[in-house]
Structures are given as C-alpha cells and as structure tokens.
Amino acid sequence: MAYNKDNVFAQILRGEMPSHPIFEDEKTYAFMDIMPASSGHTLVIPKSEAENIFELSPGYVGAVAKTTKLVAAAIKKALRPSGIIITQLNGPDAGQTVFHYHMHIIPVYSEKPMKVHMNKTENKEALELTAIAIKKRLG
Numbered sequence: 001m002a003y004n005k006d007n008v009f010a011q012i013l014r015g016e017m018p019s020h021p022i023f024e025d026e027k028t029y030a031f032m033d034i035m036p037a038s039s040g041h042t043l044v045i046p047k048s049e050a051e052n053i054f055e056l057s058p059g060y061v062g063a064v065a066k067t068t069k070l071v072a073a074a075i076k077k078a079l080r081p082s083g084i085i086i087t088q089l090n091g092p093d094a095g096q097t098v099f100h101y102h103m104h105i106i107p108v109y110s111e112k113p114m115k116v117h118m119n120k121t122e123n124k125e126a127l128e129l130t131a132i133a134i135k136k137r138l139g
C-alpha cells in the first residue's frame with residue numbers, strides 16, 4: 001500500500017486537524033491518543049511519510065525511540081502508573097488502523113483494568129489536563 005498523505009496523523013502534522021501536544025522536535029511529534037486505552041495513552045509519530053516500520057528510515061526509527069523514552073519517563077513521573085506498555089502495530093492484520101507509523105505509550109494502573117482499545121473518544125478537557133500534567137514532567 002502506498003503512503004496516503006490524507007491519513008489522520010499526516011493531517012495532524014500539517015495542523016489541519018487538532019491534537020493535544022505533549023512534545024515536538026525536528027523529527028518527531030508526541031500527542032494524546034483521543035481514544036485512550038488508559039489515562040495518559042500517548043502516541044509518538046515521525047515527521048516523515050512512512051506507513052510502517054519497513055518504510056521508516058533508521059534515523060527516524062532512532063528519533064521516535066528517543067522521544068518515546070523521554071515521554072514515557074514524563075508519564076511515569078506525572079501519572080505514576082504501575083507499568084507502561086510501549087508497542088507499535090504494522091499492517092491491518094496486526095491491528096494497525098492509522099497508516100502513518102506510530103508508537104503507542106500506554107500506562108497501566110494496577111487498580112484499573114485497561115479499556116478496550118479504540119472504542120470511546122475521551123473528552124477534550126480530560127485529555128488536555130492529562131497532557132498538561134505530562135508536559136510538566138518532561139526533562
């Protein structure tokens with residue numbers, strides 16, 4: 001499948017669709033997942049046209065990994081989860097639904113079961129409050 005420039009994350013990168021930003025640098029952008037599996041679920045994307053790991057250049061793989069670590073550390077400090085899942089899906093059969101490469105950072109809370117992935121849009125105020133708490137803890 002060829003990269004589709006109209007995918008939702010490409011639109012977010014171009015500023016054509018709103019998002020709740022956490023962090024941005026030259027090669028990456030981190031923002032809140034609007035249908036979070038748990039409070040603090042964040043996505044990290046490359047500023048590069050790549051659908052999946054196979055299309056992403058090594059420089060961007062490294063940049064996404066670096067941002068993922070930075071943001072995961074901020075989530076750990078801000079939200080105190082008991083664990084953090086970091087995962088990335090390639091292809092529809094793997095469950096990928098947005099075809100711009102992205103890393104999921106999903107905090108896990110021992111006292112709260114995880115929600116079913118992608119079934120409910122969180123309200124904007126809740127997402128923004130969580131984003132503010134995480135941003136305060138970025139190094």
Ligand code: AMP
Pocket residue numbers: 008017019032033034035036043088089095096097098099118
């Ligand atoms: P995947 O199944 O790995 O392709 O994950 C796609 C993720 O993107 C899901 O967790 C969705 O909740 C999330 N998502 C879809 N649209 C948006 C959006 N406009 N802003 C933020 N997250 C989104």
